Amino acid sequence: MSDNTPSGAAPVEAENAETALQTIVEGFLRFRHEVFPEQEELFKKLATAQQPRAMFITCADSRIVPELITQSAPGDLFVTRNVGNVVPPYGQMNGGVSTAIEYAVLALGVQHIIVCGHSDCGAMKAVLAPATLERMPTVKAWLRHAEVARTVVADNCTCAEHEVLGVLTEENVVSQLDHLRTHPSVASRLASGQLFIHGWVYDIETCAIRAYDAERGEFRPIDGDHPVPMATPRPRYSPS
Numbered sequence: 364m365s366d367n368t369p370s371g372a373a374p375v376e377a378e379n380a381e382t383a384l385q386t387i388v389e390g391f392l393r394f395r396h397e398v399f400p401e402q403e404e405l406f407k408k409l410a411t412a413q414q415p416r417a418m419f420i421t422c423a424d425s426r427i428v429p430e431l432i433t434q435s436a437p438g439d440l441f442v443t444r445n446v447g448n449v450v451p452p453y454g455q456m457n458g459g460v461s462t463a464i465e466y467a468v469l470a471l472g473v474q475h476i477i478v479c480g481h482s483d484c485g486a487m488k489a490v491l492a493p494a495t496l497e498r499m500p501t502v503k504a505w506l507r508h509a510e511v512a513r514t515v516v517a518d519n520c521t522c523a524e525h526e527v528l529g530v531l532t533e534e535n536v537v538s539q540l541d542h543l544r545t546h547p548s549v550a551s552r553l554a555s556g557q558l559f560i561h562g563w564v565y566d567i568e569t570c571a572i573r574a575y576d577a578e579r580g581e582f583r584p585i586d587g588d589h590p591v592p593m594a595t596p597r598p599r600y601s602p603s
């Protein structure tokens with residue numbers, strides 16, 4: 364969600380509806396005539412099967428493009444998006460996120476699940492200012508899954524006011540990783556060391572990514588010089 368969403372206001376410089384659709388259709392035609400023919404082999408291979416490298420759970424915000432920021436091709440990422448990159452705890456909701464997780468882990472056998480939050484997240488801003496959601500009861504109900512992060516920050520964070528949004532965004536990723544671990548398919552494969560989970564926060568302005576290091580209890584940058592910080596708990600069984 365972008366900044367303008369919770370207030371219900373239209374984007375500042377909205378193009379008219381006809382132009383917006385026309386731009387999208389022209390993009391599709393360019394893809395069909397110019398891009399697709401160049402990658403025909405890949406699409407032929409993908410026509411009947413997929414074996415994605417990872418599941419990527421992120422916010423619905425239009426500024427986050429998982430394939431772009433990870434330079435992934437079609438078929439590489441199994442992407443699930445929603446407002447606030449939320450993962451409802453197992454058993455509370457048999458909705459789209461839980462279904463996608465079970466399918467990714469059991470049917471596709473993904474080895475990595477990445478939960479990715481981002482800077483300037485409208486959902487996180489709404490969590491900090493719940494009055495903005497009065498006319499959006501569904502969003503309000505959905506963001507109850509971020510209430511745990513809000514409470515942790517409110518009770519523990521001594522940071523300056525301008526830092527609260529960033530801290531909440533990181534804490535929300537940690538909370539959603541906790542929720543992720545309540546899903547039996549995830550818990551089972553984590554216990555046997557067959558699945559790895561990651562908590563990232565992407566910065567829109569600088570394109571930096573900070574990743575959660577569960578061992579140290581802190582977020583650190585992915586810089587290419589150090590091992591990628593991981594949120595995966597230690598396995599307790601060998602793979603069956």
Ligand SMILES: [Zn+2]
Pocket residue numbers: 364365422423424446447448481483484485486487
């Ligand atoms: Zn967002």
